[in-house]
Every structure is written in structure tokens, then in C-alpha cells.
Amino acid sequence: MAEVILKNLSKRWGDFVGVDNQSLDIHDKEFLVLLGPSGCGKTTTMRMIAGLEEPTSGEIWIGERQVNDDLPKDRDVAMVFQNYGLYPHMTxxxxxxxxxxxxxxxxxxxxxxxERAAAQVELTQFLDRKPKALSGGQRQRVALARAIVRTPKVFLMDEPLSNLDAKLRVTMRAELKHLSRELKVTTVYVTHDQIEAMTLADRVAVMKHGIIQQLGTPDEIYNDPANLFVAGFIGSPAMNLVRGRIEGGQFLTEDGVKLSPIASEDRSEVVLGVRADDINVHEAGEGDIDAPIYAFENTGEASFLTVEWGDQRVIARGDRHLRKDQDDVVGLSLNPDHLYLFDPNTEKRIRL
Amino acid sequence: MTGKQRKQVWNAVQLTLIMIATFIMLVPIVWIFLAAFKTHVDVYQLKLFFTPTLENFSTVFDDPYRLGEKLFNSTIVALVTVIFAIPIATCAAYSFSRFRLRGETTMLVMILATQFVPAVVIILPFFVMFRDVGLLDTRLGLILVNLAIVMPFAIWMIKGFIDGIPMDTEEAAMVDGSSRLQVIWNIVLPMAAPGLLTAAIFCFIIAWNEFLFALILTNKNAVTLPIGLALFKGEEGDLWNLLSAAGIIIMAPMFVLALLIRKYFVQGMTMGAVR
Known part of the structure; x- marks a missing residue:
């Protein structure tokens, strides 16, 4: 068991920058998720920790030891691959x-x-079979069992659930979480799925273009995004980002629709972020602003209203019993405690 | 015509076409098979029913033909060729498949290009070189020639199989604690086994049937079976019954191999084809 420390780590292929001078401390027994869209450098970072990719510069420490020059086999890590990486010719x-x-x-x-590892992932009755006789979920369990059969210093998991169908992914996610709390081993987990990141992680590192955009607990990432990218990436549906300006304590959209009072000095260019949950839906005339419905979606557990503010569309979450139709007009009000402002040029958060 | 009838007619057509194709391919072999058991007198008649004799088979092994020596030469040459070719080709193929090497594409194309050179073009240099180093009419010389013939083919074929093994599997093995050699031994070789077997059999067939080099580079001690066939052209004319018996002896191992490896053969062929 050990902490993992990355110091000024870079990976370049010619002109292409995979990971750009990143430092990261992963604490002992921590479950850290590297989250980001494909090509953001998260998998490259993990592969460098595993020793499958050689860093262009920077240091990698596992425990007390700098492992840059160690072969994968000498790093005492265990890895679960997206495609399982099972040995098809073995039982x-x-x-x-x-x-x-x-x-x-x-x-x-x-x-x-x-046998103990197999029991932990409920595979006991399949031990005599070959991988091709198992389903996708069972194969992923084999890969997990192969990782936990030893007690390595670090677990590395590279999108382990992304090849499973949606339903199975939810079950396996819970199993993974249960298992990781039981084993208490430092874990680095790569995913592009923000739900996985939110549910599994102790801390999340959101990456884009080889740079860690924000490092924090799931709560911090969700409730206190550091920039536009993190705000737009985390949450389902994604945070509404509305371009506009601030005049006399009021936020106005680009086309001049007056939206909401906001405690900020005047700004000519600004992006307002607001989550669907923080937009309250009322009858027409009862909110701060009336808007026509572009689309009404009922998911059963909630209703989502896509409404139009000038040229821009935003999603509001309504009560699950709410029933509206396209082109109906509803009243909306924004929860003033959960509004975020971003600078559209630097993409940085403007703290209120 | 109902759909069922149409299907039956179509099946009949297919069967007929297959039968015709099979017939065309098998007629010479059937002829040889029959001739091998006929007497010198019967051989020129297209009789399907005759009193079979095994005499031809014993004759070919006796003086002056002594086919046993040629059989021995052929076996040694083909086997040793395969025994050396497959491990060497596997090493080369693995490197080409897994490592990015300087001039990799050029090397691969060059290796392939050697296959396009007609044998007659390079046979003279081979003859002169072998004469100078004393390899003419030796089994070792033939083995070297055969290695040069089968290696490019084996490298390309085995590379195809290794390309088909997912990188994930090898990387998993490395993280699990294997050295590169352990990865190759524990993971790559077992997974590529059908492919290696297929390549080995192809190489064996090529070496076993090789004619031109053996014709030019041997004359007495290292003569192989295909060359041995020419012995049966005597003063009495062509001894078709003996020729056929020898032909059966040449073909027999091929048939046995084909039967043994049918399953792996198809698996190997398709495994290389679709990744």
C-alpha cells in the first residue's frame, strides 16, 4: 500500500502533447478518478504509472521508490483493462x-x-471454464479477480466498465465500490463517465488536453467547478451555460433577455452557469422570466424542460408530476445561491 | 415451383458443380493411385478392375532406384528446415509486430520482395557459391536453400497471427509480473499456436515439394523425392507404375498432415485473415 506521486510529468509524441507537465499526489488508500473526454491524456497518465508508456519527462513515485526506470512487473501494481486483457487459452x-x-x-x-479472490467477485463456479464461455460482465470480474488476487501497492483501472451494457454497468459499479472500500488499496481509475467518477471517487481529477483542470472531491467538482470545461463536463444534464452580460446587478442574455438579479459588478462579456436543478419551474407569469418550451421530456423520475431564452436553450428540471407541452409558456426563476459566472475568454471561474 | 423445391434444385446444382470440380482435381490422383498398384502391362489400360500388386512399392526401394535414401533426404531436409524456420521466423515476426523499428516497412517489403524473384534467376549464384564452399549435393546445402525460400513466407504469415493478439493481453501479462520473454512464452506462443502450426505445415509442404534447387544443387547423395521421380525414366521408356508408386509415397505425408491439422488449418487461415 502506498501513495503515488507524479512530478512534472509529460508525455509527447513529436509535436503532439499527451500529458503536459502535470503533478499529482495520490494519497495512500485513496480512490482517485482521472476523468475526461477521450484524448485528454487520462489513459496515458495511467499507462505511465503502470510502466506501459515511458514519460518524456518528469518523475513517477510509488511509495518510497521512484519507478521511472522500473519495468511494469517490478512496480507492484495490478491493472484492469477496458478489453479485460484475459488470457484466452487459460482457464x-x-x-x-x-x-x-x-x-x-x-x-x-x-x-x-x-479461490478467495474468485469468491469475492462471485466467480467460484466458473473456475474451470475458458474466458470465451463467459459473458462480458463475468469476464470483467475475472480481470478484477486477477488484480485482487495479490495485494499490490496500487490498482490501476482503465475504463473497466465501458464495454458493459448500461444495466450491468450500474451493478458492476456498485460491486466495484463495495470491493474498493473492503480492500482499501490505492486506486487510480480512468473513465470518461462522470457518473462513475462521482460515485466511485474519493477525489476526481478532471483532465482536458493533457492538463488537470480541477482536482477535488466529487462534491467540489460538482458544486464548485473551477472553469467552464469542468462546469460543462460534470452533471447530467450538463450545466446550462448562457452567454450574456451584467448591467446594474442584472444578468442579461446576449439578445438582451433579462434573466436574474446577480451580485456582481457590470461586465460586458460573461457566461452564466446554472444547473437544471437550480432553475425552478412555475406557471407563466409567476417566475422571474417567462419562456416558451422547446421540448418537454418526461423521464418518469423527473421532467426536463428545454426552454428558449432568446437564441439560447437551457434545460430546467421540473417536478415528476409536471405535464407541459411544446410551445407552452412557463415561468422560471433561478436559485441565486447556485449561480456561477465564467470569463468566456479565459474560461476561468469568476468568484462572486 | 415452391420455395422448398427451388431450394432442392439449387442444392442439386451446387452439388453437381462441386462434384465436377472435385472430379477434375482428383482424376490425376486417382489415376496415379490406380497405376501404383498395377503391373507394367496393365498400366497403359484404363482398367478400373485389375489384380492389385504391391510389387511396385518394393521395387522402388530396391536397387537401382533406392527410393528409401531419397525419402530419408526429403524428410531430413523438410523437417530441419521447419525446425529452424519457425522459431527464427517467430522472433522476427514478433519484433516486426510489436516494436517500432527503424526502416521497418522497408525491411518487410524487402523480405516480401525476395518471394517475387524467380528461382531460376538466383540458382546460378547459389550453385557457384555452394561449389566453392563444398555444399553441393549436401543435405545441409538444401536446408539452407529451403530456409531462404520459406522464411519470408513464414515471417509474414506469423506476423499476421501475432498482430491478431490484442496488445491488452500482453500488457496485462507484463503488469501481472512477467518479463518480455515470459510474455512471449506464456501468452504469445500459446495464443499463436494454431498460426505457428499452420505456418510450420506450409513450410514443410514447400520444402518437401521443392524441385528446382534440389535438381540443380544435388546429383547423388542429397537427392530428394521429387528429383528421385526422374529415375523412373529408363531405357524401357517411362515406368509409370513405379513412378506412380513413388508419387504415392511423396503424397502420403501431405494427406496425413492435412487430415491431422484440418481443424487448426481453417482456424489458422481465418485467424490471420480477420483480426
Whole structure:
């Protein structure tokens, strides 16, 4: 068990920058999620920790040891791959036992340890089968069991759930969470799915273009986004981002629709961020502003209204019993405690 | 015509076409098979029913033909060629598949290009070189030639199979604690085994059937089976019954191999084709 420290880590391929001079302290026993869209450098960062990719510059420390020059096998990490990376010619038992065998664990120890790992991921009855006889979820469990059969210093998980269907992903997510709380091993988890990040992480590092945009707990990332990118990436539906200006304590959209009072000095260019949850839906005339409905969506657990403010569309979340129709007019009011302002040029947050 | 009838007619057409194709391919082999068991007198008649004799098979192994020696030469040459070709080709193929090498594409194309050179063009240099170093009419010489012939082919074929093994699997093994050699031994080789077997058999067939080089580079001690066939052109004319018996002996291992590896063969062919 150990902490992982990245110091000024970079990875470049010619002119292309994969990871750009990033530093990150991952605490002992922490579950850290690297979150970002594809190509943001999150997988590259993880592969450098695993030793599968060589950093262009910078240091990687696992525990007390700088591991830059260590082969993957000497770093004492375990990795779960997106495509599982199982050994198709071996039985499930041999798959799980492989890390023990290749590291010279005494034969007598192998069987009980494999059986315990298999039991932890509920695979006991499949040990004699080959991977191709298992379903996707079961294969991912094998990959997990192969990781937990040893007690490595660090777990690395590269989008482990993204090849599973939606329903299974939710179940496996819960199992992963349960397992990680049980094992208490430092874990680095890569995903592009913000729900996975929110639910699993102790801390999330949101990445874009090889740069960590924000590092914080899921709460901080969700409630206190550092910039436009994080604000737009986290949350489902994504945070509404409305371009406009501030005049005399009022936010006006680009086309001059008066939206909401806001405690800020006048600004000519600004982006207002507001989550669907923080837009209250009223009957027409009862809110701060009336707007026509562009689309009404009922998901069963809530209703989502896409409304038009001038040229811009925003999504508001209404009560699950609310029933409206396209082109109906509703009244809206914004929750003044949860408004965010961003500078559209620097994309940085403007603190109120 | 109902759909069922149409299907039956179509099946019949397909079957007929297959039968015709099979017939065309098998007629020479059937002829040889029959001739091998006929006497010298019967061989020129297209008789399907005759008294079969095994005499031809014993004759070809006796003086002056001594086919046993040629059989031995062929076996040694083909086997040793395969035994060396497959491991070397596997190493080369793995490197081409997994490492980015300087001039990689050029090397691969050059290796392939050697296959386009007609054998007759390079046979003279081979003859002169072998004469100078004393490799003429030796099994070692033939093995070297055969290695040069099968290696490019084996490298390309095995590379296809290794390309088909997901990188994830190898990386998983490395993180799990294997060295590169352990990855190759524990993961890559077992997964590529059908492909290696297919390549080995192809190489064996090529080496076993190789004619031109053996014709020019051997004359007595290292003569192989295909060259041995020419022995049966005697003063009495072509000894078709003996020729056929020898032909059966050449073909027999191919048939046995084909039967043994049918399953892997198809698997290997398709595995290389679709990644």
C-alpha cells in the first residue's frame, strides 16, 4: 500500500502533447478518478504509472521508490483493462492464478488465494471454464479477480466498465465500490463517465488536453467547478451555460433577455452557469422570466424542460408530476445561491 | 415451383458443380493411385478392375532406384528446415509486430520482395557459391536453400497471427509480473499456436515439394523425392507404375498432415485473415 506521486510529468509524441507537465499526489488508500473526454491524456497518465508508456519527462513515485526506470512487473501494481486483457487459452483459475505463478508464489498458497479472490467477485463456479464461455460482465470480474488476487501497492483501472451494457454497468459499479472500500488499496481509475467518477471517487481529477483542470472531491467538482470545461463536463444534464452580460446587478442574455438579479459588478462579456436543478419551474407569469418550451421530456423520475431564452436553450428540471407541452409558456426563476459566472475568454471561474 | 423445391434444385446444382470440380482435381490422383498398384502391362489400360500388386512399392526401394535414401533426404531436409524456420521466423515476426523499428516497412517489403524473384534467376549464384564452399549435393546445402525460400513466407504469415493478439493481453501479462520473454512464452506462443502450426505445415509442404534447387544443387547423395521421380525414366521408356508408386509415397505425408491439422488449418487461415 502506498501513495503515488507524479512530478512534472509529460508525455509527447513529436509535436503532439499527451500529458503536459502535470503533478499529482495520490494519497495512500485513496480512490482517485482521472476523468475526461477521450484524448485528454487520462489513459496515458495511467499507462505511465503502470510502466506501459515511458514519460518524456518528469518523475513517477510509488511509495518510497521512484519507478521511472522500473519495468511494469517490478512496480507492484495490478491493472484492469477496458478489453479485460484475459488470457484466452487459460482457464479462469489459471487466469486469476497467473500473477501469483509468474511471481513464484508457492504452489500450496495459490489455490486458496485464487479461490478467495474468485469468491469475492462471485466467480467460484466458473473456475474451470475458458474466458470465451463467459459473458462480458463475468469476464470483467475475472480481470478484477486477477488484480485482487495479490495485494499490490496500487490498482490501476482503465475504463473497466465501458464495454458493459448500461444495466450491468450500474451493478458492476456498485460491486466495484463495495470491493474498493473492503480492500482499501490505492486506486487510480480512468473513465470518461462522470457518473462513475462521482460515485466511485474519493477525489476526481478532471483532465482536458493533457492538463488537470480541477482536482477535488466529487462534491467540489460538482458544486464548485473551477472553469467552464469542468462546469460543462460534470452533471447530467450538463450545466446550462448562457452567454450574456451584467448591467446594474442584472444578468442579461446576449439578445438582451433579462434573466436574474446577480451580485456582481457590470461586465460586458460573461457566461452564466446554472444547473437544471437550480432553475425552478412555475406557471407563466409567476417566475422571474417567462419562456416558451422547446421540448418537454418526461423521464418518469423527473421532467426536463428545454426552454428558449432568446437564441439560447437551457434545460430546467421540473417536478415528476409536471405535464407541459411544446410551445407552452412557463415561468422560471433561478436559485441565486447556485449561480456561477465564467470569463468566456479565459474560461476561468469568476468568484462572486 | 415452391420455395422448398427451388431450394432442392439449387442444392442439386451446387452439388453437381462441386462434384465436377472435385472430379477434375482428383482424376490425376486417382489415376496415379490406380497405376501404383498395377503391373507394367496393365498400366497403359484404363482398367478400373485389375489384380492389385504391391510389387511396385518394393521395387522402388530396391536397387537401382533406392527410393528409401531419397525419402530419408526429403524428410531430413523438410523437417530441419521447419525446425529452424519457425522459431527464427517467430522472433522476427514478433519484433516486426510489436516494436517500432527503424526502416521497418522497408525491411518487410524487402523480405516480401525476395518471394517475387524467380528461382531460376538466383540458382546460378547459389550453385557457384555452394561449389566453392563444398555444399553441393549436401543435405545441409538444401536446408539452407529451403530456409531462404520459406522464411519470408513464414515471417509474414506469423506476423499476421501475432498482430491478431490484442496488445491488452500482453500488457496485462507484463503488469501481472512477467518479463518480455515470459510474455512471449506464456501468452504469445500459446495464443499463436494454431498460426505457428499452420505456418510450420506450409513450410514443410514447400520444402518437401521443392524441385528446382534440389535438381540443380544435388546429383547423388542429397537427392530428394521429387528429383528421385526422374529415375523412373529408363531405357524401357517411362515406368509409370513405379513412378506412380513413388508419387504415392511423396503424397502420403501431405494427406496425413492435412487430415491431422484440418481443424487448426481453417482456424489458422481465418485467424490471420480477420483480426
Amino acid at each position: 479462469i483459475f489459471d487466469n486469476i492464478a497467473y500473477p501469483l505463478k509468474v511471481r513464484g508464489t508457492p504452489k500450496a498458497e495459490i489455490r486458496p488465494r485464487v
